[in-house]
Amino acid sequence: MNGLTFGPDVARPWLARLDPRLKLAAVFGMSVVVVCVDDMRALAACCAVAVLWSTGLRLRSRGWLSIVGVLAVIVWSTMLSQGFFYVGTPRTVLLTIISPRGAGEDYFAGVVLTQEGLVYGAVQSLRFVATALAGLTASLSTGPERMLAALAWFRVPTALAFMTATALRFLPLLVEEVALVRQARRYRGYKFRWYKLPQEIGFLLPVIAGALRKAETLAESVTARGFDPRRPRTQYPPQTMRRWERAAMAAIGTLCFVLIAWRTWEAYLHWQNSL
Amino acid sequence: MGAQAAPDRAVSDALPTTAAVEGPAVEAAGLGYTFAERAVPTLHDVTFTLPRGSFTVVAGPTGSGKSTLLRALAGLIPHQASGTMAGLVQICGRNTRTTAPADLAPTVGLIVQSPDDQICTSSVDAEIAFGLENLALPSEEIGRRIDGTLQRFGLHGFRYASPQTLSGGLRQRLVLAAVAAMRPLVLVCDEPLSQLDANAARSLLAELCRLRDDGVAIVMAEHRLEDVLPHADRLLVLDAGRLVADVVARDAVQVSAALKAARLEVLSVEPVPHVRASKNAASIVTLADVGFRYPTAPCDVWTNLTATIHDGECIALVGPNGVGKSTLLALLGGALRPTAGKITWHATEHRVAGTLVPQQVDLTLFSRTVRDELAFGPRQTDCHAATVAERVQLAAATFQLEALLDEPPQALSRGQRVRTALAAAFATSPSLLLLDEPTTGQDGPTVDLVMAALRRTVGTAHGPAAVLFSTHHLRTALHYADRIWIAGRDGWVIDADRAALERREVPR
Numbered sequence: 001m002n003g004l005t006f007g008p009d010v011a012r013p014w015l016a017r018l019d020p021r022l023k024l025a026a027v028f029g030m031s032v033v034v035v036c037v038d039d040m041r042a043l044a045a046c047c048a049v050a051v052l053w054s055t056g057l058r059l060r061s062r063g064w065l066s067i068v069g070v071l072a073v074i075v076w077s078t079m080l081s082q083g084f085f086y087v088g089t090p091r092t093v094l095l096t097i098i099s100p101r102g103a104g105e106d107y108f109a110g111v112v113l114t115q116e117g118l119v120y121g122a123v124q125s126l127r128f129v130a131t132a133l134a135g136l137t138a139s140l141s142t143g144p145e146r147m148l149a150a151l152a153w154f155r156v157p158t159a160l161a162f163m164t165a166t167a168l169r170f171l172p173l174l175v176e177e178v179a180l181v182r183q184a185r186r187y188r189g190y191k192f193r194w195y196k197l198p199q200e201i202g203f204l205l206p207v208i209a210g211a212l213r214k215a216e217t218l219a220e221s222v223t224a225r226g227f228d229p230r231r232p233r234t235q236y237p238p239q240t241m242r243r244w245e246r247a248a249m250a251a252i253g254t255l256c257f258v259l260i261a262w263r264t265w266e267a268y269l270h271w272q273n274s275l
Numbered sequence: 276m277g278a279q280a281a282p283d284r285a286v287s288d289a290l291p292t293t294a295a296v297e298g299p300a301v302e303a304a305g306l307g308y309t310f311a312e313r314a315v316p317t318l319h320d321v322t323f324t325l326p327r328g329s330f331t332v333v334a335g336p337t338g339s340g341k342s343t344l345l346r347a348l349a350g351l352i353p354h355q356a357s358g359t360m361a362g363l364v365q366i367c368g369r370n371t372r373t374t375a376p377a378d379l380a381p382t383v384g385l386i387v388q389s390p391d392d393q394i395c396t397s398s399v400d401a402e403i404a405f406g407l408e409n410l411a412l413p414s415e416e417i418g419r420r421i422d423g424t425l426q427r428f429g430l431h432g433f434r435y436a437s438p439q440t441l442s443g444g445l446r447q448r449l450v451l452a453a454v455a456a457m458r459p460l461v462l463v464c465d466e467p468l469s470q471l472d473a474n475a476a477r478s479l480l481a482e483l484c485r486l487r488d489d490g491v492a493i494v495m496a497e498h499r500l501e502d503v504l505p506h507a508d509r510l511l512v513l514d515a516g517r518l519v520a521d522v523v524a525r526d527a528v529q530v531s532a533a534l535k536a537a538r539l540e541v542l543s544v545e546p547v548p549h550v551r552a553s554k555n556a557a558s559i560v561t562l563a564d565v566g567f568r569y570p571t572a573p574c575d576v577w578t579n580l581t582a583t584i585h586d587g588e589c590i591a592l593v594g595p596n597g598v599g600k601s602t603l604l605a606l607l608g609g610a611l612r613p614t615a616g617k618i619t620w621h622a623t624e625h626r627v628a629g630t631l632v633p634q635q636v637d638l639t640l641f642s643r644t645v646r647d648e649l650a651f652g653p654r655q656t657d658c659h660a661a662t663v664a665e666r667v668q669l670a671a672a673t674f675q676l677e678a679l680l681d682e683p684p685q686a687l688s689r690g691q692r693v694r695t696a697l698a699a700a701f702a703t704s705p706s707l708l709l710l711d712e713p714t715t716g717q718d719g720p721t722v723d724l725v726m727a728a729l730r731r732t733v734g735t736a737h738g739p740a741a742v743l744f745s746t747h748h749l750r751t752a753l754h755y756a757d758r759i760w761i762a763g764r765d766g767w768v769i770d771a772d773r774a775a776l777e778r779r780e781v782p783r
Contacts, residue, residue, distance in 0.1 A: 060570070143396060143398060143401060144395060144396055145396040145397065145398075145401040169395055169396075169397070173391075177635070177638055180633060180635060180638045181639075181641060183610050184633065184638055184639040184641075185641070185651075186609075187610075187627075187629075187630045187700070187703075188630060188699065188700065189627050190651075190655050191655070202641065203641045205641050205685065206637055206638045206640050206641050206685065207638070209637060210637050210638060213637070214392050217392040218393065218395060219355070220349075220385065220387070221387065221393040222409075223376045223377070223380075224349050224350070224351065224376060224383070224385035224454075225380055225405060225409055225453070225454065226380030226406055226410050226457070227377070228377035228409070231377060231411070232411055233408045234407075234414060235408055235414065236404040236407065236408060236414050236418060237414060237418070238414050
């Protein structure tokens with residue numbers, strides 16, 4: 001078991017009770033904020049809010065380790081790649097791997113680690129972490145059926161909503177299956193070596209084949225149970241939103257509107273000045 | 276939610292009542308089906324009629340067309356398939372060719388082998404509600420039906436539980452309950468017992484019989500004929516896509532002749548001859564007071580387990596679902612570490628210690644061809660190319676895969692994939708070959724082929740030194756094992772000699 005699972009069981013009561021429409025709105029709001037804001041401290045605050053929100057999840061330590069591990073790898077690789085390949089100016093060189101050389105058409109900028117690149121990478125990483133953590137918390141704490149209903153409320157086409165909600169249902173299974181494939185190789189004497197990394201991708205074949213078989217079985221099962229994305233469905237129990245949740249939705253909507261309007265106005269002024 | 280709007284479809288239309296149907300429940304006339312890109316039809320000229328309130332078993336070797344027939348009866352063929360259908364299927368008078376699956380859903384229900392592949396929600400009540408929401412029933416009616424269904428199927432204590440926390444038997448019962456809540460007149464079941472232990476299978480069969488008594492026509496494909504035939508009224512036998520027999524299920528003479536016609540045999544009780552490993556045979560592995568508990572579990576799965584496996588032994592591990600059979604195999608395979616006691620492997624030259632073939636055999640097939648798959652293990656142990664080739668040939672010959680060596684494993688049939696997975700593990704020549712339910716979903720001849728091959732080679736220079744396999748199939752255990760470990764709920768095991776079991780001298 002990888003410790004990663006989904007549904008109300010992995011959420012603390014306050015998060016489990018939260019209306020999934022509000023959760024989706026919160027994720028949308030977070031993504032708008034992190035895109036509109038450039039200040040490092042503001043982005044760090046967004047991250048802190050996302051981390052705080054994610055404490056509503058009751059995952060096992062291995063689940064947390066998986067999440068932190070993936071996020072750490074993404075942050076590290078984003079910062080390092082931006083540190084080396086940032087093209088903006090000014091550039092404060094921290095480390096030189098290959099010195100710049102040549103001139104004119106033969107100029108080679110070298111391979112250098114820059115302070116501004118690292119900062120830019122950190123900004124992008126914070127954006128990613130805040131959005132990913134908010135999205136993950138909303139996804140893991142909501143059962144597929146409630147997510148389906150919430151997406152339908154936002155007028156997401158039923159077929160797309162069903163695919164999204166079902167992906168949540170099967171994602172933890174896929175993660176588990178990858179672990180089983182690795183185990184199966186070990187049983188047959190396989191030892192991982194870094195030079196064998198390209199082979200690792202080939203080992204995902206049974207997981208992909210299995211996912212396709214599962215998808216086919218699930219499609220048959222839900223079709224035989226009357227699911228048809230072109231037809232209306234009812235919902236049990238009907239979705240009810242508490243008053244404060246409605247107010248929170250309205251606040252998030254207003255915040256998003258103000259931020260988008262502000263950035264659009266700024267862009268307009270910038271365009272005017274450049275004429 | 277937009278979908279909350281009152282549906283056009285009237286509830287009465289969605290739910291055909293008992294009185295609304297007077298003709299046969301199922302009528303297939305000249306039914307044929309050919310998959311796209313295949314020249315030979317999978318089903319050919321199948322004709323039969325089933326009345327309401329009947330229980331029909333569909334038998335046949337693996338690949339005989341049973342699942343295709345069931346999908347045609349459920350209305351998925353021709354709508355959700357790209358092949359060509361011939362003939363006619365009518366479910367309660369409704370032509371499946373002209374009726375969309377969603378319109379057939381209130382009339383015919385479908386249950387397939389693995390409950391985990393069908394459950395799509397996060398709680399028991401939501402799973403039951405799913406189909407009813409698709410029928411666009413009002414919320415109050417859905418609530419009433421959920422209450423009734425939970426009560427009827429003994430699931431009322433699990434209303435808000437996550438399906439993942441239920442046992443395999445309860446999950447399959449939930450799938451049945453979710454379909455039954457839609458009140459179908461025909462229920463089509465594709466090997467629903469294959470992953471269940473004897474008790475869970477009995478319980479599910481009892482539920483199906485109750486539905487039959489309520490007037491539902493049950494059509495079930497199953498390999499565990501000895502379990503289902505006593506409850507059935509009819510037996511349809513398919514072979515190579517043709518209906519070769521349509522007999523009364525309780526007529527033993529007719530049933531026996533029908534199964535022989537399809538090369539199926541389920542009633543043999545003659546065990547294969549074998550030589551019991553000598554008491555002086557070398558020990559392969561010793562378990563000393565082994566205990567195991569999962570990190571978040573409230574109690575131990577295994578406690579004080581002490582046993583020794585000797586060279587040349589073939590041991591069956593039997594016991595109910597959830598008792599810890601897979602856990603024990605994983606402990607011996609090294610995937611888990613005991614939380615108490617010790618597992619000691621005794622040195623065996625040039626052999627991998629324990630190789631486990633899990634239930635999900637498809638996850639062990641990651642090579643481009645069967646040949647590469649069989650060669651994977653030997654290549655890891657620094658074998659010479661000639662030795663690798665020799666082992667591949669031997670494994671292929673043992674499991675009758677010679678003709679498939681250049682085929683991609685994932686494109687093979689289920690039975691062939693199981694054989695490939697077993698052959699791949701066999702080719703590593705382990706000290707102890709661990710098999711988790713190798714007989715699941717296999718027909719009698721395939722089970723016999725696999726188990727006889729293992730039996731022949733265990734303890735030989737090229738085969739595994741010993742085999743330990745878990746199974747729900749007692750016939751297989753009695754037939755092929757020389758020791759049987761019977762696992763109980765409290766973490767204990769009875770270690771019984773097969774001869775003692777046959778004499779009914781089970782140690783306590």
